[in-house]
Amino acid sequence: MSLLKWLGLATEKDADAGNRLEAIEQILAALGPQKARYLACFAYVLTRPARADHEVTDGEALLMERIIAERTGVSAEQAATIVRVAREAARQSGGTDDFLITREFERLATRVEKLELLDCLFAVSAADQSILTVEDNEVRRVASELKLEHADYIAVRRGHLDHLKVLRPGEHKMKP
Numbered sequence: 481m482s483l484l485k486w487l488g489l490a491t492e493k494d495a496d497a498g499n500r501l502e503a504i505e506q507i508l509a510a511l512g513p514q515k516a517r518y519l520a521c522f523a524y525v526l527t528r529p530a531r532a533d534h535e536v537t538d539g540e541a542l543l544m545e546r547i548i549a550e551r552t553g554v555s556a557e558q559a560a561t562i563v564r565v566a567r568e569a570a571r572q573s574g575g576t577d578d579f580l581i582t583r584e585f586e587r588l589a590t591r592v593e594k595l596e597l598l599d600c601l602f603a604v605s606a607a608d609q610s611i612l613t614v615e616d617n618e619v620r621r622v623a624s625e626l627k628l629e630h631a632d633y634i635a636v637r638r639g640h641l642d643h644l645k646v647l648r649p650g651e652h653k654m655k656p
Contacts, residue, residue, distance in 0.1 A: 500524070500569035500577055504562050508552065514588070519552050521585035522597060523566040525622060528578060529605040531570055532618035539607040541567070547600050582625040594626045598636045606643035616644065 504520035511519070526547065530540040541563055549559035569577070586594065601622060605615040616637070623633040637644075 500573060501581065503565045503569075507558055507562055507565070508554070511552070518585070518588045519548075519562075520566075521581050521588060522551065523548055523562050524569060524577075524581045525585055525597060526600060526604060527563075527566050527570045528582075528622055529601050529615040529618045530607075531567075531575070532605075532614045533612055536567060537608055540604055543604055543607045547603070579625060582622055586626045589626075591628075594628055595632060595636060597626070598623055598628065598633065599639065602636060602640040602643075606640055609643060611640060611643045 501517065501520035501524060504523055505513070505516040508516035508519050523544075526544050527536070530536045530544065544563045544566075545556065545559040548554065548562050549556055552559070552562075554562070585597070589597070598619065601619045602611065605611040605619060619637070620633055623630075623636075
């Protein structure tokens with residue numbers, strides 16, 4: 481229960497905040513409630529690095545759709561709907577639900593699934609062939625919220641070094 485609801489001050493929009501994943505879970509209902517919840521959390525967390533620079537590009541959205549379709553077996557149309565709903569839920573919350581939903585995923589996922597998600601987060605960040613520092617930092621934050629070790633984060637990140645903008649010569653110099 482949210483603090484505003486407990487105090488009797490919640491608006492209708494605030495009351496909906498606790499059910500941000502419900503629309504995704506309904507799309508995935510045929511998979512069963514536990515799997516639907518897991519995938520709804522996965523989809524929401526997948527948006528985090530894409531939102532880190534305050535702009536979700538078409539390339540990032542398309543890659544998220546492909547990842548969702550591959551991981552869930554849903555149609556491309558359903559995957560597009562899931563990504564749209566996850567992006568809208570994240571936009572509505574202004575990021576305030578990021579920690580809670582990521583911790584829910586942490587509770588539901590195995591260690592291997594957490595590492596797979598981390599790899600997907602780097603892939604989404606690199607959708608435009610460049611991982612910005614703000615995106616890299618968001619992936620690191622997710623890794624921490626998933627209770628993964630720093631060594632796990634580094635091991636997964638190592639597979640995406642070619643896309644880290646900070647490691648590209650001449651691209652990280654300060655402007656005069």
